[in-house]
Amino acid sequence: MTLPSSWTSDLALPESSFAESALTRQGMLTKPPGSLGRLEELAITLSAQQRTESPAVDKVHISVFAGDHGVCREGISAFPQAVTAQMIANFAHGGAAISVLARQLDAHLEVVNLGTVGDVPPMLSGVVDEIIAPMTGNLASEPAMSPEQVVQAVAAGDRAAERAANAGAQLFIGGDMGIGNTTSAAALACALLNRRPDQLAGPGTGLDADGVSHKARVIARALARQELETDPLRLLASLGGFEITALAGAYLGAAARGIPVLVDGYIVSVAALAAVKQQPALRHWLHFSHQSAEPGHRLVLDALEADPLLDLGMRLGEGSGAATAVPLLRSACALHNGMASFADAGVSEGS
Numbered sequence: 001m002t003l004p005s006s007w008t009s010d011l012a013l014p015e016s017s018f019a020e021s022a023l024t025r026q027g028m029l030t031k032p033p034g035s036l037g038r039l040e041e042l043a044i045t046l047s048a049q050q051r052t053e054s055p056a057v058d059k060v061h062i063s064v065f066a067g068d069h070g071v072c073r074e075g076i077s078a079f080p081q082a083v084t085a086q087m088i089a090n091f092a093h094g095g096a097a098i099s100v101l102a103r104q105l106d107a108h109l110e111v112v113n114l115g116t117v118g119d120v121p122p123m124l125s126g127v128v129d130e131i132i133a134p135m136t137g138n139l140a141s142e143p144a145m146s147p148e149q150v151v152q153a154v155a156a157g158d159r160a161a162e163r164a165a166n167a168g169a170q171l172f173i174g175g176d177m178g179i180g181n182t183t184s185a186a187a188l189a190c191a192l193l194n195r196r197p198d199q200l201a202g203p204g205t206g207l208d209a210d211g212v213s214h215k216a217r218v219i220a221r222a223l224a225r226q227e228l229e230t231d232p233l234r235l236l237a238s239l240g241g242f243e244i245t246a247l248a249g250a251y252l253g254a255a256a257r258g259i260p261v262l263v264d265g266y267i268v269s270v271a272a273l274a275a276v277k278q279q280p281a282l283r284h285w286l287h288f289s290h291q292s293a294e295p296g297h298r299l300v301l302d303a304l305e306a307d308p309l310l311d312l313g314m315r316l317g318e319g320s321g322a323a324t325a326v327p328l329l330r331s332a333c334a335l336h337n338g339m340a341s342f343a344d345a346g347v348s349e350g351s
């Protein structure tokens with residue numbers, strides 16, 4: 001098993017000539033310059049990423065990556081580990097939040113099962129089996145993944161991006177599902193940002209203050225276990241999760257295929273941070289949908305110089321915050337493509 005080329009080969013930047021023409025067009029539309037605020041920026045950035053004068057996000061591909069975490073045996077989540085497998089079935093049966101949002105957006109939704117402790121019913125429609133192991137190692141006391149497993153997870157993410165590209169997706173959304181994954185994400189963020197566990201540990205699915213302190217101590221044990229790694233792949237192997245690693249692979253895979261990415265909440269932002277560390281050019285392919293209620297998210301967003309579009313107090317994961325922001329991107333494109341120019345509408349321009 002080898003790493004996909006999207007992980008190792010230099011990533012191209014979006015095409016700046018399309019950004020320049022989009023900026024010129026924005027200046028000709030019947031509105032005071034800049035008055036559509038960030039909707040203008042969105043249309044301009046999407047034009048460059050999609051290499052088009054008419055950006056669109058009609059075709060949205062959502063991959064929810066699911067996997068279980070050995071660190072759950074440390075009692076770091078408000079929910080039992082069995083929920084990961086149960087939610088995979090719920091995604092497939094259409095009852096999860098992301099299932100509803102995907103239907104509302106007419107988006108393609110798939111769930112990538114990387115391995116769970118609980119049983120997932122066989123042959124669920126929309127579930128892609130990429131099973132690595134029932135769960136990761138307990139990162140508090142051992143590496144989460146072997147070198148082979150981390151490559152398997154990156155490759156599974158890249159394959160999701162390939163499916164998105166083959167389906168003609170204009171936007172890629174990655175979601176996460178994994179009980180215990182805020183502990184893994186926080187540990188990774190500590191290592192990537194050189195921060196203390198108490199700065200990145202939060203309630204996740206609903207821990208109380210004592211639970212959050214315990215979680216920070218578990219993360220401190222994980223960080224003390226290893227030499228401070230700088231290589232993203234080795235860091236992911238030590239502290240990551242199958243789904244977090246696959247997300248990093250999927251983001252690089254989407255960008256390498258010219259598909260812009262809309263980033264969801266806390267866990268996926270940490271995956272994005274690891275992937276940007278691997279390939280800094282990835283940052284130019286990312287849009288940030290929302291600020292999660294998980295307190296550590298702000299530090300991760302700051303490190304990525306990201307100012308997300310929404311702040312709704314959401315902390316669900318599964319791609320739900322990103323899906324909620326898609327209508328804003330659609331409005332940005334519709335305005336860019338559909339508004340009349342001053343000349344066409346006979347409206348006088350300002351000075």
Ligand SMILES: O=C(O)c1ccc[n+]([C@@H]2O[C@H](COP(=O)([O-])O)[C@@H](O)[C@H]2O)c1
Pocket residue numbers: 076077078079176177178179180181182183203204205206264265266267268292293294314315316317318
């Ligand atoms: O996306 C977020 O910002 C977010 C914040 C807190 C929790 N979650 C979700 O909750 C699960 C992890 O929480 P926990 O407490 O088990 O570590 C996992 O399935 C995530 O998708 C997601």
Ligand SMILES: Cc1cc2nc[nH]c2cc1C
Pocket residue numbers: 079083087176177178205316317318
């Ligand atoms: C019910 C439930 C749904 C989720 N979706 C993403 N993470 C989740 C965690 C729980 C506990």
